[in-house]
Amino acid sequence: MxxxxxxxxxxxxxxxxxxxxxxxxxxxxxxxxALNRKDSRAIARLRELHTQLDAGVPLSEIQVTP
Ligand SMILES: [Zn+2]
Structure with missing residues (x-):
């Protein structure tokens, strides 16, 4: 795989x-x-991370909803 x-x-x-x-x-x-928290918002946070990565936001400036 x-x-x-x-x-x-x-x-x-x-x-x-x-x-x-x-x-x-x-x-x-x-x-x-925030990303380490596994709750009902975990998928939404991961999506926030991906959106910013795809937009070219520098890693040190990534912000995720707490
Ligand atoms: Zn890497």
Whole structure:
């Protein structure tokens, strides 16, 4: 089964993680905290992350609804 590459840098990323370790560590702490929360809004937050990545927002400036 092919693994999905990192949405930001396209390098291989660990399964169950949204980004590769390198990109994940560049996200603001608040965004990482929000993305780590598994609740009914988790999918919406992931979509926010993807929308910003696709729009070219720098990793350090990504903002996710807490
Ligand atoms: Zn990456």
């Amino acid at each position: 092919p693994t999905t590459p990192c949405r930001s840098c396209r390098s291989p990323r660990p399964p169950r993680m949204y980004l590769c370790g390198n990109c994940w560590s560049q996200l603001p702490a608040a965004a990482r905290r």
